[in-house]
Amino acid sequence: MFSSLQGRSAIVTGGSKGLGRGIAEVFAAAGINVLITGRTQTDIDATIAELGDRPGRVSGLAADVANPNDCQRVVAAAVERHGGVDIVCANAGVFPQCRLEDLTPEDIEHVLSVNFKGTVFMVQASLAALAASGHGRVIITSSITGPITGYPGWSHYGASKAAQLGFLRTAAMELARKKITMNAVLPGNIMTEGLIDMGQEYMDGMAATIPSGRLGTVADIGNAALFFATDEAAFITGQTLVVDGGQVLPESAAAIADL
Ligand code: NAP
Secondary structure: OOOOOOOOEEEEOOOOOHHHHHHHHHHHHOOOEEEEEEOOHHHHHHHHHHHOOOOOOEEEEEOOOOOHHHHHHHHHHHHHHHOOOOEEEEOOOOOOOOOHHHOOHHHHHHHHHHHHHHHHHHHHHHHHHHHHHOOOEEEEEOOOEOOOEOOOOOHHHHHHHHHHHHHHHHHHHHHHOOOOEEEEEEEOOEOOHHHHOOOHHHHHHHHHOOOOOOOEOHHHHHHHHHHHHOHHHOOOOOOEEEEOOOOOOOOOHHHHHOO
16 A cells, blocks of 8 residues: 555646646546646646546646746746645657658757657756655656657657656656656557547557557556655656556567467
8 A cells, every 4th residue: 555645746747638637637536736737728727627526636837848937837836836846747748750751850859849858847947846845756758669669750759758768867866865756657559639649540550569459548657657656666766667558568460469
């Protein structure tokens, strides 16, 4: 049994949709007060309305993680509303597909700005508040794509997700003496609006390659993030947790066909 996280304060970037909303839902159910962000106010409002009836309070703020000033505003709002920041989930991300031959400098800059720099800016903005909490937690949403696997059209995206882990390993060391842990969840294919936009054919094809035989749910990711947030995970830092139903395990298509 894990210690209660009731009353802790969390920021979930990209909490207005998809995986972030799933993390926010699991956290609020555990009694954690959650500040969700995203750039689109209407999505934030819809998620707050949906997650309103939980033990933890859910509120929101429109902010762009690629803008360091916005990250500072998010932290200030969490401190004001919830008395501090104990947990930061650097989850906001974009995953446009573009083949290498068509990639422009702007495409690369966009993906790195949100996924990599946005992670760094959000963590930097939270440092003082996380240190003050005495049990700070940073949980990064990376991906299997980049650190472990590849997929056509996602060379820049994969690089941004691997970059988050390069950042993680040194930053986790720098923050350890401040009792801040920093870990990453590496989701496989999870059912979100973003993934649904890829089309039914993509989703069916993906499910067929996963030993568990299904795509993940946002709660699968929320529960993994919740574990890293617990007091019992205090001695785990700089680590990654793949949450993918075994997707990265098969050596070949034949291995799946033999199941
Ligand atoms: P999603 O459904 O498209 O949600 C993305 C969230 O990020 C939204 O709340 C979005 O809100 C926000 N966001 C995007 N750009 C932002 C910015 N510049 N500033 C602030 N917020 C921003 O995507 P998702 O599938 O949940 O993905 C979330 C994370 O999980 C990403 O880091 C992604 O790489 C990772 N991931 C997802 C999967 C999967 O299967 N879905 C697998 C592996 C990893 P606005 O658009 O309103 O800003």
